[in-house]
Amino acid sequence: MTQSQSHRSRFLFLLLATGVVALLLAGSLAAGDRTPAKKSVPAQAKDLSQYIGAETCKGCHEENFKKLETTPHWKTMLDTRRGKEWQGCEACHGPGMEHMIAGGDKSKIFGFKGVTTEKINARCLDCHQYGEEHSNFARSVHARNNVSCISCHSIHRAKESQFLLIAKQPQLCFSCHVESKPDFSRPFRHRVNEGLLKCTDCHNQHGGFLTKQLRGTAAQDVVCFKCHVDKAGPFTYEHHPVKTEGCMTCHLPHGSANPRLLRRSQVNLLCLECHTLSSDIDIPSAPSFHNQSQKYQACTVCHINIHGSNQSNVFFK
Ligand code: HEC
Ligand code: HEC
Ligand code: HEC
Ligand code: HEC
Ligand code: HEC
Ligand code: HEC
Ligand code: HEC
Ligand code: HEC
Ligand code: HEC
Ligand code: HEC
Numbered sequence: 001m002t003q004s005q006s007h008r009s010r011f012l013f014l015l016l017a018t019g020v021v022a023l024l025l026a027g028s029l030a031a032g033d034r035t036p037a038k039k040s041v042p043a044q045a046k047d048l049s050q051y052i053g054a055e056t057c058k059g060c061h062e063e064n065f066k067k068l069e070t071t072p073h074w075k076t077m078l079d080t081r082r083g084k085e086w087q088g089c090e091a092c093h094g095p096g097m098e099h100m101i102a103g104g105d106k107s108k109i110f111g112f113k114g115v116t117t118e119k120i121n122a123r124c125l126d127c128h129q130y131g132e133e134h135s136n137f138a139r140s141v142h143a144r145n146n147v148s149c150i151s152c153h154s155i156h157r158a159k160e161s162q163f164l165l166i167a168k169q170p171q172l173c174f175s176c177h178v179e180s181k182p183d184f185s186r187p188f189r190h191r192v193n194e195g196l197l198k199c200t201d202c203h204n205q206h207g208g209f210l211t212k213q214l215r216g217t218a219a220q221d222v223v224c225f226k227c228h229v230d231k232a233g234p235f236t237y238e239h240h241p242v243k244t245e246g247c248m249t250c251h252l253p254h255g256s257a258n259p260r261l262l263r264r265s266q267v268n269l270l271c272l273e274c275h276t277l278s279s280d281i282d283i284p285s286a287p288s289f290h291n292q293s294q295k296y297q298a299c300t301v302c303h304i305n306i307h308g309s310n311q312s313n314v315f316f317k
């Protein structure tokens with residue numbers, strides 16, 4: 001018997017074996033107690049006889065089956081602990097009996113097409129709502145703007161070998177965030193395009209509690225401390241804005257035309273935004289001997305440890 005014959009006979013056998021179910025179904029449909037509206041297929045049905053198993057799907061969808069074998073989701077086939085409704089194809093597509101009996105009726109299977117992003121995300125989160133990384137997806141800016149798991153991941157046609165991504169970073173992110181792209185071509189930048197760090201080092205694409213989907217450190221501090229630990233202190237003499245207003249008061253996080261990712265082209269312009277006579281009375285103005293046409297322009301030549309110091313209250317060392 002050839003392979004395709006074997007599939008066919010298995011299919012016929014199943015068709016016979018489930019004829020009773022088909023009749024029951026037809027009956028209930030006629031009775032009108034069931035609205036077979038497209039996409040009403042439940043995620044995990046109570047009635048386990050509705051599950052036909054991946055081998056049966058393979059008969060008609062060999063390509064999808066073979067592809068799945070090569071991905072981490074194959075593990076769901078091998079894990080029998082939670083029952084067959086959590087295994088393989090039907091864990092994502094829902095029970096396949098009606099779909100099969102109807103000869104592949106698309107309206108009788110959850111196909112991920114023409115459904116809301118909430119429904120798509122809910123399917124995936126049935127298994128992936130664990131840990132800090134994914135448990136906040138519903139509150140993410142992405143979810144709230146109709147970005148779903150499969151906007152970035154593909155189960156059957158992933159382009160990347162890792163994480164089932166449809167494209168690798170940063171191209172994946174730039175495909176929607178075109179407005180951020182120029183930031184990373186500036187003369188001074190975090191070298192994301194060069195692969196030194198990833199967008200997702202700073203952002204949690206799966207959502208979290210902070211604005212701009214930013215990550216924090218393990219100690220719930222600003223993400224910058226993850227890598228720039230020397231700026232975290234605590235210092236005997238803190239430079240207040242570093243702690244109170246944050247890194248972005250002085251730096252642009254993605255990239256800048258100015259060295260050290262500074263917001264201003266000259267350091268003195270940056271400092272004098274706060275340290276002038278006219279500013280907040282709590283902030284000392286630069287002393288009057290700080291002549292701005294002379295050597296007092298390059299503030300950080302003398303005030304070296306601008307993020308804080310353990311030895312000098314004016315950050316000289
Ligand atoms: C982890 C969830 C998941 C599993 C497991 C899964 N699929 Fe899918 N399937 C999807 C998603 C999501 C789509 C929508 C297209 C896409 O995003 O790739 C899809 C699409 C399909 C399609 C529509 C055609 C296509 O390729 O886009 C078929 C047919 C299909 N799957 C069959 C199967 C079969 C057969 C199995 C088991 C061997 C299976 N799927 C396992 C999630 C899954
Ligand atoms: C008797 C053959 C047969 C079997 C068995 C079968 N399918 Fe299908 N399936 C089809 C046909 C035919 C289509 C429609 C293809 C088309 O029109 O593009 C289809 C379409 C689909 C789609 C796309 C739905 C959409 O909205 O576009 C998915 C997903 C799918 N099948 C999943 C499964 C899964 C999962 C199983 C096993 C539980 C399975 N199928 C078993 C024949 C079958
Ligand atoms: C905006 C794009 C995007 C969206 C939306 C998205 N992901 Fe991801 N996901 C990624 C990227 C990028 C990675 C790889 C991160 C890395 O390289 O460290 C990833 C990694 C993962 C991983 C593997 C690593 C881990 O965290 O365990 C899983 C599982 C995952 N995503 C599941 C999901 C699920 C489930 C959803 C929907 C609820 C989803 N993703 C939505 C982009 C996305
Ligand atoms: C039945 C449970 C289940 C469902 C439903 C499910 N997954 Fe998974 N997923 C898993 C398991 C198990 C792994 C493998 C984890 C491991 O390797 O430790 C996995 C791994 C992944 C990974 C990481 C792949 C890698 O290379 O490390 C991504 C991304 C992912 N799933 C996305 C999705 C998306 C998107 C959906 C919805 C379309 C989805 N999953 C639905 C169980 C599930
Ligand atoms: C499918 C399109 C799409 C992809 C791919 C995508 N995003 Fe988004 N992202 C959006 C939309 C839509 C919003 C909400 C509107 C906005 O702020 O632009 C958003 C919002 C964000 C925000 C919050 C912006 C704010 O103002 O609060 C960040 C940060 C972000 N995305 C990062 C990423 C990263 C990192 C990646 C790559 C891993 C990525 N996005 C991939 C569509 C996408
Ligand atoms: C070094 C950390 C870091 C990296 C790497 C990073 N971001 Fe950001 N991103 C931030 C911070 C911090 C903000 C918030 C800026 C603010 O609030 O002023 C932000 C803001 C954003 C925003 C909101 C709009 C805006 O510009 O304020 C988007 C969208 C975004 N980032 C996308 C991306 C993408 C896409 C990548 C990768 C190409 C990326 N980010 C890489 C730290 C980073
Ligand atoms: C994932 C690690 C990582 C995170 C998180 C990170 N950085 Fe960086 N940062 C780097 C690396 C690596 C460099 C060196 C870049 C290079 O050599 O191209 C750098 C360089 C810089 C520079 C320029 C240094 C110089 O000598 O020109 C500044 C300023 C900076 N980061 C600020 C920040 C701020 C502000 C944040 C938080 C929004 C942040 N970084 C988050 C890794 C990180
Ligand atoms: C009050 C303004 C200000 C704030 C707030 C600030 N910085 Fe800076 N930062 C500077 C200046 C000015 C320089 C350039 C110093 C120089 O010229 O040597 C600098 C340089 C840097 C550098 C590169 C040189 C070095 O010392 O390693 C890094 C990295 C950096 N800052 C990270 C941070 C991080 C992380 C934060 C938040 C915790 C932060 N900065 C907050 C003003 C600031
Ligand atoms: C966002 C406003 C802001 C910016 C920008 C800023 N500072 Fe400050 N700076 C402060 C505040 C607030 C204090 C704390 C004053 C206090 O302790 O009462 C301070 C304290 C200082 C002190 C210590 C003064 C003292 O008597 O304790 C020095 C020196 C100083 N800043 C230098 C600089 C330099 C140099 C720059 C530019 C690289 C700079 N500051 C940028 C707000 C700012
Ligand atoms: C050539 C070295 C040098 C440069 C450059 C310099 N300063 Fe100073 N700065 C000093 C000295 C010296 C003091 C006095 C320290 C003391 O009182 O112990 C001082 C003190 C300060 C104080 C503390 C004033 C107070 O009342 O507590 C501030 C604020 C300050 N400088 C800001 C700046 C700013 C802003 C710039 C750049 C525009 C700058 N400095 C450039 C040497 C310098």
